[in-house]
Amino acid sequence: xxxxxxxxxxxxxxxxxxxxxxxxxxxxxxxxxxxxxxxxxxxxxxxxxxxxxxxxxxxxxxxxxxxxxxxxxxxxxxxxxxxxxxxxxxxxxxxxxxxxxxxxxxxxxxxxxxxxxxxxxxxxxxxxxxxxxxxxxxxxxxxxxxxxxxxxxxxxxxxxxxxxxx
Ligand SMILES: [Fe+2]
Ligand SMILES: [Fe+2]
Numbered sequence: 001x002x003x004x005x006x007x008x009x010x011x012x013x014x015x016x017x018x019x020x021x022x023x024x025x026x027x028x029x030x031x032x033x034x035x036x037x038x039x040x041x042x043x044x045x046x047x048x049x050x051x052x053x054x055x056x057x058x059x060x061x062x063x064x065x066x067x068x069x070x071x072x073x074x075x076x077x078x079x080x081x082x083x084x085x086x087x088x089x090x091x092x093x094x095x096x097x098x099x100x101x102x103x104x105x106x107x108x109x110x111x112x113x114x115x116x117x118x119x120x121x122x123x124x125x126x127x128x129x130x131x132x133x134x135x136x137x138x139x140x141x142x143x144x145x146x147x148x149x150x151x152x153x154x155x156x157x158x159x160x161x162x163x164x165x166x
């Protein structure tokens with residue numbers, strides 16, 4: 001599954017990179033819109049398991065962790081909106097369709113194979129970190145983007161830790 005994850009990731013990144021190579025802020029907004037979906041999906045599945053009495057030892061930790069990630073990604077998203085990332089209707093149309101599909105894929109994926117769902121999302125967080133770091137090469141003065149890049153790296157580390165728990 002990890003090879004499948006890598007393939008899906010590189011195709012999706014390739015499409016987004018092609019569409020947004022001249023629009024970094026819009027690209028960030030699209031990425032942040034998509035970035036939240038897996039955490040919402042993980043929480044949905046954890047809540048479902050809770051409701052069915054299938055609570056594991058790691059549940060409380062994972063629920064706190066994923067809720068914090070949804071909040072953090074929403075802060076990133078709001079920042080991107082404040083600098084114009086969602087001003088074009090075409091970007092909103094693209095991202096909102098993509099995120100709807102992606103959310104449900106991640107619900108199903110996490111339900112049947114939590115480790116590989118975390119692995120796919122870890123790849124996305126690593127790509128987000130690299131995307132922000134590339135931007136920082138040209139805009140080293142942008143402290144907000146620097147702090148978001150650190151957040152994305154922390155999400156990556158948290159997902160690797162979560163992979164070991166499930
Ligand atoms: Fe983010
Ligand atoms: Fe992230």
